[in-house]
Each structure stands twice: as structure tokens, then as C-alpha cells.
Amino acid sequence: MGYVTKDQIERARQYPVxxxxxxxxxxQYKRVGSGYRNREHPSLAVSERGFFWHxxxxxxxxxxxxxxxxxxxxGLVEAVCLLLGEIPYEKGDKPPTAxxxxxxxxxxxxxxxxxxxLPFALPIRYKDNKxxxxxxxxxxxxxxxxxxxxxxxxxxxxxxxxNAVFLGKDEKGKTRYAALRxxxxxxxRDADGSDKRYGFILPPDNPxxxxxxxxxxxxDALSHQTICKQGFIPPFDGWRLSLxxxxxxxxxxxxxxxxxxxxxxxxxxxxxxxxxxxSKIVEIPGITTERSPPAMGNDWNDALQTIQRVERIRDxxxxxxxxxx
Numbered sequence: 001m002g003y004v005t006k007d008q009i010e011r012a013r014q015y016p017v018x019x020x021x022x023x024x025x026x027x028q029y030k031r032v033g034s035g036y037r038n039r040e041h042p043s044l045a046v047s048e049r050g051f052f053w054h055x056x057x058x059x060x061x062x063x064x065x066x067x068x069x070x071x072x073x074x075g076l077v078e079a080v081c082l083l084l085g086e087i088p089y090e091k092g093d094k095p096p097t098a099x100x101x102x103x104x105x106x107x108x109x110x111x112x113x114x115x116x117x118l119p120f121a122l123p124i125r126y127k128d129n130k131x132x133x134x135x136x137x138x139x140x141x142x143x144x145x146x147x148x149x150x151x152x153x154x155x156x157x158x159x160x161x162x163n164a165v166f167l168g169k170d171e172k173g174k175t176r177y178a179a180l181r182x183x184x185x186x187x188x189r190d191a192d193g194s195d196k197r198y199g200f201i202l203p204p205d206n207p208x209x210x211x212x213x214x215x216x217x218x219x220d221a222l223s224h225q226t227i228c229k230q231g232f233i234p235p236f237d238g239w240r241l242s243l244x245x246x247x248x249x250x251x252x253x254x255x256x257x258x259x260x261x262x263x264x265x266x267x268x269x270x271x272x273x274x275x276x277x278x279s280k281i282v283e284i285p286g287i288t289t290e291r292s293p294p295a296m297g298n299d300w301n302d303a304l305q306t307i308q309r310v311e312r313i314r315d316x317x318x319x320x321x322x323x324x325x
Contacts, residue, residue: 012064014063016048016064023161026160087247132156133147139305142222145226165179168201176194196247202221202222202240212254212258217299221240223301224240227300243268261287262286266282267292270293
């Protein structure tokens with residue numbers, strides 16, 4: 001199974017259990033007073049304060065990580081990776097920070113053993129996408145590009161917590177993957193049962209393009225697309241693929257589906273994790289690559305927002321230096 005770092009564990013601990021339950025297991029719970037009760041196990045209660053399973057050894061906790069290890073019986077490494085939508089480090093990998101190999105917690109007595117793969121489950125759609133549009137625009141992303149994703153059916157707003165849901169589809173157009181991003185918090189993870197081979201994709205205007213750019217997250221791909229559209233870097237009419245983290249599953253499957261594409265631009269984050277995955281992409285046989293990290297900041301959205309701040313300052317300066325009447 002590999003190992004996870006202290007940083008990954010701490011990030012996983014930030015997710016409240018109620019956020020997790022309402023986003024991924026809403027159908028299994030019903031509202032009772034100020035909290036929720038599991039329909040199959042009424043003694044399992046969840047609220048903003050945490051969860052408590054009265055009849056099952058008094059299992060309790062406050063975070064989604066506690067819930068996955070205590071209720072579902074996941075080991076620590078597996079639970080952390082599920083919450084973050086990331087893969088564990090293998091022996092020999094150099095993590096971005098000093099890593100400690102945690103012991104996988106044994107399943108709690110009477111807890112369900114973890115399945116090989118959870119069933120794929122999309123969050124319930126909200127009636128509109130206004131909050132997602134506003135959130136992505138607040139990150140500097142072009143409104144028309146956001147609306148295009150919604151129209152193509154690869155982006156929507158979830159009913160609970162109004163997360164942005166980015167979709168990946170298979171060759172027949174069936175949704176197989178979903179990446180969730182909080183619009184009011186730092187919440188970020190894949191939907192249960194997501195197949196990471198099918199990443200979020202922004203297709204080119206030219207379907208015969210033989211080039212693709214690789215990003216870690218959908219927001220990075222949209223940020224790069226926005227920077228190109230606004231003329232801050234040269235136009236790019238190629239495919240844009242999000243890995244959904246640092247797993248190469250989406251890229252490897254994309255290469256299989258598109259043997260005509262031979263050149264890949266590696267646009268992963270400007271940090272140690274981004275460099276690590278870039279070094280692995282370079283070693284893939286049969287393709288040529290070039291490294292193009294964001295020129296400023298940690299990722300492409302950092303770069304986009306920095307560029308836009310500089311432009312706003314320049315605009316104010318130009319106006320203030322104008323002739324006096």
C-alpha cells in the first residue's frame with residue numbers, strides 16, 4: 001500500500017465528518033433533530049460536532065478520517081488517500097516533505113471490511129450553478145470558459161455544500177470520475193468510486209492537434225486556458241488533461257486512447273511533488289515531453305491571479321497618470 005506523509009495526514013484531518021457524509025453518503029442518512037442518523041444503523045449519529053456509534057463499541061470521532069477508519073474499517077493510508085484523491089508514496093519515492101510510514105489501523109470490531117472499490121457515486125446536483133460560477137470567477141477564471149464546461153456536461157454544482165464537481169468521461173461519454181472542490185472551504189477530493197483513468201479534459205478547437213498539456217487539477221487547466229485567452233502567454237490549441245493529483249493513471253489511459261498525440265507539455269505544480277511526477281512522465285516511452293511549470297507561484301491558478309493583480313495595478317497607475325483637467 002505504500003505510505004503517506006505527515007502533511008497528507010494533517011490535510012485529511014481537516015475534513016469534517018458531516019461534510020463527508022452529506023457529500024457522499026447523504027442517501028444513507030436521515031435528518032433527526034440537529035443531526036443525522038444512519039438509516040441502516042440508527043445508533044450511528046452524525047452532527048457538526050462529530051459522529052458517535054452507540055451500539056458498535058461506542059466508536060466516535062470528529063473528522064472524516066476518523067469516520068473512514070472507525071466506521072468503514074479503512075487503514076490510515078487508504079483512508080488518507082481516499083479523502084485527498086492522491087496515491088501513496090512507494091518505497092524509493094522522494095516525498096515533498098519528510099515522511100513517516102504510518103501503521104494501517106486494524107478494522108474496529110464489527111466494522112464493515114473495506115471493499116476493493118467503492119461504488120461510483122456522484123453528488124446530488126443543485127438546481128443551478130451560480131455559486132460555482134462565482135467561485136471560479138473569483139479565482140480569475142474566464143466566465144465563458146466556465147459556462148462552456150457546464151454546457152459540455154463536465155462541471156456542475158452539488159446540492160450539499162455547493163462544491164464544484166469536475167467530471168471525467170469514458171469513450172462512450174459515460175461519467176467515470178468526479179473531482180470535488182469546495183467553494184467555501186479548502187475541501188478537495190475525488191468522489192467515491194472514481195476511476196482515475198478518466199481525468200477532466202479540456203479539448204482543443206482543432207481535433208487534429210497532436211499536443212497535450214498535463215496539469216494536476218482542473219482549476220489549473222482552466223487557469224492556463226484563461227491566461228492563453230487573455231493573451232498573457234502564446235495561444236495553445238492542444239488538449240489539456242488534469243491528472244486529479246499526481247497519479248499517472250489518467251495520462252497513461254489518455255496516451256492509449258490518443259496514439260496520434262506524441263508531444264506532451266508537463267504543466268504540473270512548481271513544487272517538489274510537481275517535479276516528482278514530471279520526472280516520471282519524462283520516462284514514459286513513445287512520447288516527447290517538455291517541462292513548462294507556472295512562471296510564478298505554486299500552480300497555474302497562482303500565476304493567473306498574480307498576472308491579474310499586476311494588470312489591475314497597471315490600469316490604476318495608467319489612470320492616475322492621465323492628464324489633469
